[in-house]
Amino acid sequence: MGLKEEVNAATTAAMKARDKEKTDALRLLKAAIQRFEIDRTDQKNPNYGKPITEEDLIGVVHKEIKQRRDSIEQFEKGGRTDLADKERVELAYYEAYLPKQMSREEIAAAVQPIIEREGKDFRKVMPLAAKELKGRAEGKLVSEIVKELTT
Numbered sequence: 001m002g003l004k005e006e007v008n009a010a011t012t013a014a015m016k017a018r019d020k021e022k023t024d025a026l027r028l029l030k031a032a033i034q035r036f037e038i039d040r041t042d043q044k045n046p047n048y049g050k051p052i053t054e055e056d057l058i059g060v061v062h063k064e065i066k067q068r069r070d071s072i073e074q075f076e077k078g079g080r081t082d083l084a085d086k087e088r089v090e091l092a093y094y095e096a097y098l099p100k101q102m103s104r105e106e107i108a109a110a111v112q113p114i115i116e117r118e119g120k121d122f123r124k125v126m127p128l129a130a131k132e133l134k135g136r137a138e139g140k141l142v143s144e145i146v147k148e149l150t151t
Contacts, residue, residue, distance in 0.1 A: 068091040
């Protein structure tokens, strides 16, 4: 079962269980996936006509997670803990659809051969590391580790 089908099935199950919180969160994710699919049909889109892959859908989930994290940060700065808590709940539901994320040690182990091959230049290493670890590790964490290892 693909990611889209999993989200649809989970949304239906949450609706049947009358879990309003989960239903609302999954509906937002489902809408984001549908927007992505519609955007792909626009002839102005650089990826027009290309089939939608699971990697593309995981990218949509990553984008939604990033938005939730940014919102949590902003709501906490503004003193709106109620809204920050709502975003945290949505974030938890979305993270369940991501592949297992790598630990700091695993990221460092994957970056080390790139550094040995390219040298300790952050500008050379970071794009290669980001490309290799895309979807398996958060970009911010990869950047942090590459910075530590190249200085």
